[in-house]
Amino acid sequence: MSTGETTRQPEAQRDDVVALNDALLAGPRPPRPSAFAATAAFGWRGMLKIKHVPEQLIDATITPVLFLLMFTYLFGGAVAGSTSDYLEYLLPGVLAQSVLFTCVYSGVSLNTDVTKGIVDRFRSLPIWRPAPLVGAVLGDGVRYVLAAVVVVLLGLVMGFRPEAGVPGTVAAIALVVVFAFGLSWVFTAIGMVLRSPNAVLNTGFMALFPLIFLSNVFVEPSTLPGWLEAFVDVNPVSHLVTAVRDLMQGDAAAGRIALVLGEAAALVAIFAPLTVRLYRGKS
Amino acid sequence: MSTALAIEATGLAKRFGDTRAVDGVDLAVARGAVYGVLGPNGAGKTTTIRILATLLRPDGGSARVLGHDVVAEADAVRGRVSLTGQLASVDDELTGRENLILLGRLLGYRTAQAKARADDLLDAFGLANAAGRLVKSYSGGMRRRLDVAGSIVVTPELLFLDEPTTGLDPRSRNQVWEIVRALAAQGTTVLLCTQYLDEADQLADRIAVIDHGKAIAEGTPAQLKTSVGQGTLHVRLLDPALRDDARQLLARALDAEVALEADPTALSVPVADAERASEAVAELARAGLGLASFSLAQPSLDEVFLALTGHPPDDEAEDDEEVAA
Numbered sequence A: 001m002s003t004g005e006t007t008r009q010p011e012a013q014r015d016d017v018v019a020l021n022d023a024l025l026a027g028p029r030p031p032r033p034s035a036f037a038a039t040a041a042f043g044w045r046g047m048l049k050i051k052h053v054p055e056q057l058i059d060a061t062i063t064p065v066l067f068l069l070m071f072t073y074l075f076g077g078a079v080a081g082s083t084s085d086y087l088e089y090l091l092p093g094v095l096a097q098s099v100l101f102t103c104v105y106s107g108v109s110l111n112t113d114v115t116k117g118i119v120d121r122f123r124s125l126p127i128w129r130p131a132p133l134v135g136a137v138l139g140d141g142v143r144y145v146l147a148a149v150v151v152v153l154l155g156l157v158m159g160f161r162p163e164a165g166v167p168g169t170v171a172a173i174a175l176v177v178v179f180a181f182g183l184s185w186v187f188t189a190i191g192m193v194l195r196s197p198n199a200v201l202n203t204g205f206m207a208l209f210p211l212i213f214l215s216n217v218f219v220e221p222s223t224l225p226g227w228l229e230a231f232v233d234v235n236p237v238s239h240l241v242t243a244v245r246d247l248m249q250g251d252a253a254a255g256r257i258a259l260v261l262g263e264a265a266a267l268v269a270i271f272a273p274l275t276v277r278l279y280r281g282k283s
Numbered sequence B: 001m002s003t004a005l006a007i008e009a010t011g012l013a014k015r016f017g018d019t020r021a022v023d024g025v026d027l028a029v030a031r032g033a034v035y036g037v038l039g040p041n042g043a044g045k046t047t048t049i050r051i052l053a054t055l056l057r058p059d060g061g062s063a064r065v066l067g068h069d070v071v072a073e074a075d076a077v078r079g080r081v082s083l084t085g086q087l088a089s090v091d092d093e094l095t096g097r098e099n100l101i102l103l104g105r106l107l108g109y110r111t112a113q114a115k116a117r118a119d120d121l122l123d124a125f126g127l128a129n130a131a132g133r134l135v136k137s138y139s140g141g142m143r144r145r146l147d148v149a150g151s152i153v154v155t156p157e158l159l160f161l162d163e164p165t166t167g168l169d170p171r172s173r174n175q176v177w178e179i180v181r182a183l184a185a186q187g188t189t190v191l192l193c194t195q196y197l198d199e200a201d202q203l204a205d206r207i208a209v210i211d212h213g214k215a216i217a218e219g220t221p222a223q224l225k226t227s228v229g230q231g232t233l234h235v236r237l238l239d240p241a242l243r244d245d246a247r248q249l250l251a252r253a254l255d256a257e258v259a260l261e262a263d264p265t266a267l268s269v270p271v272a273d274a275e276r277a278s279e280a281v282a283e284l285a286r287a288g289l290g291l292a293s294f295s296l297a298q299p300s301l302d303e304v305f306l307a308l309t310g311h312p313p314d315d316e317a318e319d320d321e322e323v324a325a
Helices: A008-022 A035-052 A053-081 A085-116 A118-123 A131-158 A165-193 A198-211 A226-234 A234-247 A256-282 B045-052 B074-078 B096-106 B111-124 B140-151 B168-184 B197-203 B221-228 B242-254 B276-288 B301-309
Strands: B003-016 B019-029 B035-038 B059-065 B081-084 B156-162 B189-194 B206-211 B216-218 B231-237 B266-271 B292-299
Touching: A008 B111, A008 B168, A035 A053, A035 A131, A035 B096, A085 A118, A085 A131, A085 A198, A131 A234, A131 A256, A131 B003, A131 B242, A165 A234, A165 A256, A198 A234, A226 A234, A226 B221, A234 A256, B003 B045, B003 B189, B019 B045, B019 B059, B019 B206, B019 B242, B035 B045, B045 B059, B045 B156, B045 B189, B059 B096, B081 B140, B096 B111, B096 B140, B096 B156, B096 B197, B111 B140, B111 B292, B140 B156, B140 B168, B140 B221, B168 B189, B168 B197, B189 B197, B197 B221, B206 B221, B206 B292, B206 B301, B216 B221, B216 B301, B231 B242, B231 B276, B242 B266, B242 B276, B266 B276, B276 B292
Parallel strands: B035 B189, B035 B206, B081 B156, B156 B189
Antiparallel strands: B003 B019, B003 B059, B206 B216, B231 B266, B231 B292
């Protein structure tokens, strides 16, 4: 059945007992890890998962990639007069969409840990208690960057040329990733409340779709009926996408960026303590 | 500060909604002992262990583990105990080696030390060949061994083991037992929750039997077994028509009540000692009541329960959910 369970000879078994007894003598106990070291270990765990389970990243990225292709070539001419003009408008929005969908998986991973029981192990360790959460969210930052890079590369292939060049694009990706850190705490809180990883995935996507569609990702809000335009204007996703467009076009307004950073900070301030509380109280 | 007791619990209580999962449990576990907590699903074993491992706050009573209060000094307790939970606490999406390296780092080893420790443990637990495989491809026994290995990355003073062999094949079960014995020989105190009398009997120095959140008996395995007799004689006949004759003969020979089982050829009877049981079997054969098979079984948990409580254990899994490990 497995490579580790072949039939053994008696003398091999005696060797095993010796090895077992040696292994039990762990030597002196190391000092407790610092909060930073524990968080880094969990970040490392998150990155290993990207390596071992790349499907999650592909799942989260494939929808935005399809949207980018479909909207550009199908609707670009109708919406913006030409596909290349529309790509200029659309790409920053899809960049945000791609990263925000990836955020949902922060909640899915946490829920998996809770339902599989490994959280018990982590909670019984003498470590800084939020380390599993903070480390996981920071490790997910790598996913966000990968998702963003995929969209930008595809855009470049399709003819997208950001006016602000590399510095503007890097700044735009950085802003999206920072906002994603804030939003991911919403999904970790959802991940602590719902019963299965799939429920978290479905709820997360259901919540994100209206926020993404009812924003300025795909169309100019001025073309919408007044009541809808009003919603789009207060939608934080619109604020993010506007700031990202500004950064990529090289005319970033400090006020708009500050608004996005403030919204991200507000999400962290509300949902990070909530998640930590739910995590501690989990029985 | 050092006390002779590793665990000292008085009147522990925990309720979930209307269910009293733990309802006044007292425990006194000596340092260096293997202490068995025996009970059916839903008896409150897992809840008790989770309170003692600082994962749950008790609603009532108090407990000191290695001299520290589990609520007020939870962090001090965490630094000295390990828990192998009922759900194997391993990460399916990492390799076995990565699981142990992660725990090593979380316990304070630097990365290089954590790797060396992981490799030692993988060797000792017979997992070296599977070290680089994702844990989701492991068998139940391999997962369990990895889980126990994770609990001793740093040798704990006290190890909590919650049903370590439920769902394992006999071979894997023996391997886990071997590990528990080796740990105990090194002086680690072990609190072992189990549904199997056999397991508690093999490993534990003392056993507490719990039912409906209360400890209903406590003692050495020998004391507990004496309270239920030596065990049960199971007999199968070749001819179901002769079962009533066999019942009468056994009842007379063993002076005990004979139970007729669902199988029309089968009977069982509690016996006080093995010698009388073998004489009774010989008498059956002499009387020409052809035997298909017979066996003398240790008292089962069901029988211990029946003897202690007067009712069989009812399986209303409240918190100790059955796990296919």
